[in-house]
Amino acid sequence: MSESLLDIRDLEVTYPIKGFGKQPFRALKGVSLDIKPGETVGLVGESGSGKTTLGRAVLGLAPVTGGSIRYREQEIGHLHRRQRRALSSEIQVVFQDPYSSLNPSLTIEQILSEPLTARGVDGKAARARVRELLGQVNLPADTADRLPREFSGGQRQRIAIARALALDPKLIVCDEPVSALDLSTQARVLDLFIEIQERTGVAYLFISHDLAVVRHISHRVAVMYHGEIVEYGDGDQVTARPEHPYTQRLFMAAPVPDPDRQEQRRADRRRLMDEQAAADEQAGAGLGAA
Amino acid sequence: MTELVAPVPVVSPTRAKTSLMRRLVRNPVGLTALFFLALVALVAVFGPLLAPADPNAASLQTILLAPGEQGYVLGADSAGRDVLSRLLSATQISIGAALVAVVVALALGVTGGLLAGYYGKWFDSVSSWLTGLIMALPGIVVLLAARAVLGPSVWLSMAIFGVLMSPAFFRLVYASVTAVRNELYVDAARVSGLRDGRIIARHILSVVRAPVIIQAAMITGIAIAIQSGLEFLGLGDLSVPTWGGMLSDGFTKIYNAPVLMLWPSLAIGLTCISLTLLANALRDALERSSSTRKRRRAGKVNGAPAERAAVVGHADDVRAAKGEVLLSVRDLHVGYDQPDGSLTQVVHGIDLDIRKGEVHGLIGESGSGKTQTAFSVLGLLPSGGRVTKGTIDFGGLQLADAGENVYRKVRGKRIAYVPQEPMSNLDGAFTIGSQLVEPMRVVLGLSKQAATERALALLARVGLPDPKKTFASYPHEISGGQAQRVLIAGAVSCDPELLIADEPTTALDVTVQAEVLDLLRDLQAEFGMAMLLVTHNFGVVADLCDRVSVMQSGLIVESGPVRSIFNHAEHPYTQSLLDAILEDGEPRGALAPRKEVSA
Incomplete structure (x- = not known):
């Protein structure tokens, strides 16, 4: 198997809290994760679990206070702005909110050509590349002259994907890219992600709160809880036969879109919760005795 | 299954810049102000060339000539100087000096605000401290002191005034920049490899541009007023003609030639008023605050489909509740009045029956009209929205065109509501x-003590671990899941016949969602209430509902018992929604070994 594209070891991110004597907030408490070229690693967790912080740390948007992030053997956790800019053709991003991730006052062409012209591509070549990118995400060529507000959420997310692809990156951090989309749009955008990956060999760090979405797109899945990864393994195993109690709870909590099977799932969940509560009690009693 | 043809939006491409100018010109106030200011600008540039005489040429023969005499169009002043020539020359100096103040204020305030807002850190602290200091200085005193030290130059005093006014720009820019700095598109630009200078120029300046222009217009007006004030007090340079200086001169002769005061007063007053009006018109144009809502009955109706397609109905199965119909909606149309008098229809005629004790799911994608339907039952459509046709029968009461007094007997007593965003539905200024307690006292007429007891019991009933503590907490002290439990407690406090829940779990984490769904199911059984559950999540429908109606573009396309819909969906739209569900999908599997695509 090929070596890792991205290798995260014992990563810690701590946010200072404003105010004298306040404890800083540890968003990540020693997280380790690796991504191979062309692979999708899904990152599942609930709000506040630190999954978005992990993505932002990889992008250089969060303060790394410990551990290492290595991209192709190069340490990228503490880069200067200038060195970071050089990485922009390697690591890109698609954000959750397709409404605030596109500047409302720029046309789609201006948005898409921005990363190109920043690298010195001349105007004509950039325009041609923009047409090509729009084709790649299945948007008509006349999209280029329009403003973001003329597009629906799904279309905006395609534009954001096109922007991420502009510099041919090797890794795209996808932070909840389909959470704000409708069900049918969500399925189409996910298929677009897979299609692009199969064509270009780009790797994804795919962050989502939805186990089903992550199962659909990920080769491997990591589950985050309170700033730590509690389970990490093949997507198949983690999303269908989870081993960690938290992943089990997460798995059982998602309602099944079938009334009869959901009734069964509900009963299973109740049983699991009771079992885990009993196990916790025993562990607590054991600790108390010791 | 990659069906990937994106529909082309129908909106024609418009550019924000051109339309701003057009909107400004369409506003009569803005147009007048703009016209007058253009005139002043022309005079400021060409005034000295147009002046018939030297503005400083004094003559004993022409002292205090009346307007029109001896070819002096506006007369002569106390030193026999031609008033028209002085006015024309003074315009250049007064406007020029005011512009000096604005340019200095802009240069300091905007640059400082951009740097402090974007980079923060020490520059932020230092510049905030400095602006605080400048704002605390008494402006007039500083200007008087500067005059005493530096001499009576109008340019110098206006430059100093510019420094004094720079905090106005600083604070404005600083606030806009700190707000926009955390926008995702700025993060995206950083990840795209843009330099900071470029990010500021492209993404940040465009946001602060408009408010800065508005502020500049206001500040110019203030600078002219302050400058004239100083001149009027006789603190200006007497060798150059200025509006304030002319005013001062006229004031000394107010009994002999009162008309001398008229011209500079008009110039100062009209210019200041025009600048303020222009700033207001600009703000209106930017905020697009059109408040014309005239209801025209014969208005055009937008967005209505040509004809109503038949609803795919499913026969009741054994499990479907066979109770009495509690809520009966027939041919409901909901529309929004547009500023131009037309009507945009969002719900195009739907029928909906909810029986007693039944949980009815209303499922659809965004924009399908499901929330509009729920709000029209509650009588809570946003302003401009109304039921344009159809009936809403709730236990014998007609709600479709009911007034507030009918709703007062229903809302919070017989129909309760659980919203999507629990946090924004609690007032942060009051305890939970x-x-x-307040609604229970008003709606149910309970005493304070009885209401408190009932509230505590309800908080315990909805599964909050420490009801007393939650009771005394403020909304920011509890989590989203707890807030939703509190709202559910409030909703069932009146023992309602119908509970309308609008995406009650969408804002919650999955594990919390499961708990809230359990709670809703238990309460529904306990109180025997009917429920209208608006959602986009088929899992939630499968968990709670007895019946489902599927909405698409303002119409119900399929309706029936929940099992029938899930197992035998007939409408293509329902089928496509069910196909899009990922829950049952296969996992993608491990990464297959592949050849390197690029070296």
Whole structure:
């Protein structure tokens, strides 16, 4: 198997809290994760679990206070702005909110050509590349002259994907890219992600709160809880036969879109919760005795 | 299954810049102000060339000539100087000096605000401290002191005034920049490899541009007023003609030639008023605050489909509740009045029956009209929205065109509501307890003590671990899941016949969602209430509902018992929604070994 594209070891991110004597907030408490070229690693967790912080740390948007992030053997956790800019053709991003991730006052062409012209591509070549990118995400060529507000959420997310692809990156951090989309749009955008990956060999760090979405797109899945990864393994195993109690709870909590099977799932969940509560009690009693 | 043809939006491409100018010109006030200011600008540039005489040429023969005499169009002043020539020359100096003040204020305030807002850190602290200091200085005193030290130059005093006014720009820019700095598109630009200078120029300046222009217009007006004030007090340079200086001169002769005061007063007053009006018109144009809502009955109706397609109905199965119909909606149309008098229809005629004790799911994608339907039952459509046709029968009461007095007997007594965003539906200024107790006292007429007891019992019933503590907490002290439990407690406090829940779990984490769904199911059984559950999540429908109606573009396309819909969906739209569900999908599997695509 090929070596890792991205290798995260014992990563810690701590946010200072404003105010004298306040404890800083540890968003990540020693997280380790690796991504191979062309692979999708899904990152599942609930709000506040630190999954978005992990993505932002990889992008250089969060303060790394410990551990290492290595991209192709190069340490990228503490880069200067200038060195970071050089990485922009390697690591890109698609954000959750397709409404605030596109500047409302720029046309789609201006948005898409921005990363190109920043690298010195001349105007004509950039325009041609923009047409090509729009084709790649299945948007008509006349999209280029329009403003973001003329597009629906799904279309905006395609534009954001096109922007991420502009510099041919090797890794795209996808932070909840389909959470704000409708069900049918969500399925189409996910298929677009897979299609692009199969064509270009780009790797994804795919962050989502939805186990089903992550199962659909990920080769491997990591589950985050309170700033730590509690389970990490093949997507198949983690999303269908989870081993960690938290992943089990997460798995059982998602309602099944079938009334009869959901009734069964509900009963299973109740049983699991009771079992885990009993196990916790025993562990607590054991600790108390010791 | 990659069906990937994106529909082309129908909106024609418009550019924000051109339309701003057009909107400004369309506003009569803005147009007049703009016209007058253009005139002043022309005079400021060409005034000295147009002046018939030297503005400083004094003559004993022409002292205090009346307007029109001896070819002096506006007369002569106390030193026999031609008033028209002085006015024309003074315009250049007064406007020029005011512009000096604005340019200095802009240069300091905007640059400082951009740097402090974007980079923060030490520059932020230092510049905030400096602006605080400047704002605390008494402006007039500083200007008087500067005059005493530096001499009576109008340019110098206006430059100093510019420094004094720079905090106005600093604070404005600083606030806009700190707001926009955390926008995702700025993060995206950083990840795209843009330099900071470029990010500021492209993404940040465009946001602060408009408010800065508005502020500049206001500040110019203030600078002219302050400058004239100083001149009027006789603190200006007497060798150059200025509006304030002319005013001062006229004031000394107010009994002999009162008309001398008229011209500079007009110039100062009209210019200041025009600048303020222009700033207001600009703000209106930018905020697009059109408040014309005239209801025209014969208005055009937009967005209505040509004809109503038949609803795919499913026969009741054994499990479907066979109770009495509690809520009966027939041919409901909901529309929004547009500023131009037309009507945009969002719900195009739907029928909906909810029986007693039944949980009815209303499922659809965004924009399908499901929330509009729920709000029209509650009589809570946003302003401009109304039921344009159809009936809403709730236990014999007609709600479709009911007034507030009918709703007062229904809302919070017989129909309760659980919203999507729990946090924004609690008032941060009051404790949870007072927000629960107050409605119970007003609506149910309970005493304070009885209401408190009932609130505590309800908080315990909805599964909050420490009801007393939650009762005394403020909304920011509890989590989203707890807030939703509190709202559910408030909703069932009146023992309602119908509970309308609009995406009650969408804002919650999955594990919390499961708990809230359990709670809703238990309460529904306990109180025997009917429920209208608006959602986009088929899992939630499968968990709670007895019946489902599927909405698409303002119409119900399929309706029936929940099992029938899930197992035998007939409408293509329902089928496509069910196909899009990922829950049952296969996992993608491990990464297959592949050849390197690029070296």
